[in-house]
Amino acid sequence: MTAALVCENLVKRYGDRTVVDDVGFRIEAGEAYGLLGPNGAGKSTTISMLVGLLPPDAGTVTVGGLDMATDPRAAKQLIGFVPQDIALYPELTARENLTFFGRLYGLPRRELGTRVEEVLDLVGLVDRGNDKVATYSGGMKRRTNIAAALLHRPQLLVLDEPTVGVDPQSRTAILDGVEALVADGMSLLYVSHYMEEVERVCTRVGIIDHGKIMADGSKRELVAELGGSDKVELVIDGDVTATVEKLSALEGVESAVAAGSQTVRLVATGSRHLLPQIIAAASSCAAVTGVEVVEPDLEAAFLHLTGNTLRD
Template identity: 80%
Template sequence: MSPALVCEDLVKRYGGKTVVDHVGFHIDEGEAYGLLGPNGAGKTTTISMLVGLLRPDSGSVTVGGIDVAADPVAAKRLIGYVPQDIALYPELTARENLRYFGRLYGIPRRALAGRIGDVLAMVGLADRADDRIETYSGGMKRRTNIAVALLHEPRLLILDEPTVGVDPQSRVAILDNVERLVADGMSLLYTSHYMEEVERVCTRVGIIDRGKIMADGSKRELVAELGGSDRIELVLDGDVATAAEKLRAVEGVSEAVVTGTHSVRLLATGGRHLLPTLIAAAAGTAAVTGVEVVEPDLEAAFLHLTGSTLRD
């Protein structure tokens, strides 16, 4: 079977600025792929080209073997796309919205009622289906948007930062829904700047920064590239920027970035054994008042690859 998605050498420039810079990756049938990168990394622009909403300056996209540029209608039939912005009629109920979009998709009236029931159940909104959207929380609206995207039974679901701006309860529900869909065989492209979401939902991850895919692989593969470094989070009192420079000079430390007014993130080999040296290096500039040594994770992989933090 053709892969769910293949994109190659995608480039998009605005003015003189290249915001998507030779991006390429593939998603196998039934695979959950995450694009992890900070705000402004180029995730939405990439997705817009994948779903045929934006023409790339160069590069190609196929969905289920269909070239998106050559046959956009056939390609779009295979894609369920949930944009960042809510696209629903607030004065209609969820069921009425679904009926409206179902008719737009050309789903026959007789099949549609059953299909609406199915997608409402998939996103856990069956009991609120006849309430108006304007009475919904942000998270419930997002789940309704996901239901709309599932109506025509796509093979590939594309979610662009689906948990941004939603309440914690809905965030959990959205992640549960997505996990269930993937378990049932849906192919998934999931973008986020939340490492823990991508880590939970996706089996393979592309790390994107400044328009470029810096690395692509399973979490284990990405973390292996760190060569045994730990992530060390320090809480500091004093001149944090100067302290970060001094800490970067310590042997065993490969990265040091300021993550807040009192915090610095390090990548270092040696873990806990290095702590007395770190405290001594910062002394005189800043006092170390808190320490956390974290197992290598995607946050550390991101820092290793880009020299910056995910939430920049």
């Protein structure tokens, strides 16, 4: 099957500053792909080029096999784009907004009314469809935005930070709806800095930082970038310095440091199998009163690859 999206060697510069630097990834038909990165990493600029809002200085974008540069109208018709900022007319009702956008998409008049009701039902807003968008909560506005993007039955849905500023109930409703769309076979590009959302919704993830794709793969593949290292924390009653020295000498322990007068933190490969040796070595210097093992997750992979916490 033709890939839903292929971008290659994308570059965008503003003066002497390169904000997107040789970015490339691929989304297969029916695949949910997450683009994860800290604020200022180049996510929004990349998305603007992918959906045809911003021309790249170099590189190519194809959507469903159509080149965004040479056939932009047809390529854009395959995309449903939900921007980070609400793109609705607040003084119109949800039905009026959707009818307007449906006409822009070129939906036949005989089909438009039915389709508006279908997408309102999909996002759970049929009962509020005749209320002005200005009266909606932030979560309801975002759900209406998603409904607008789905009107023309796109092949690829692009969501740019879809849960920013919404209440927990709306966030859950949005994520449930996105999962249902993916289960029905829709291709998805989910852009966020909320790792738990990307981990829940997407089967493959690209991590972007400083305008570059740092890694691309499944969660398992990204975590493997850490080399299988786990974090282990020991609470002890005894000589912390001697315990650190003893643990540092163990094969498989990458580092061991004191974290207070009664705590030792270490990084180890395959700590579940190494744990008996760790406890035995520590017990030769002190009494071990507590043990916690944290195995690598997507957040650990993110921090390992970017060297940053999520930043402004």
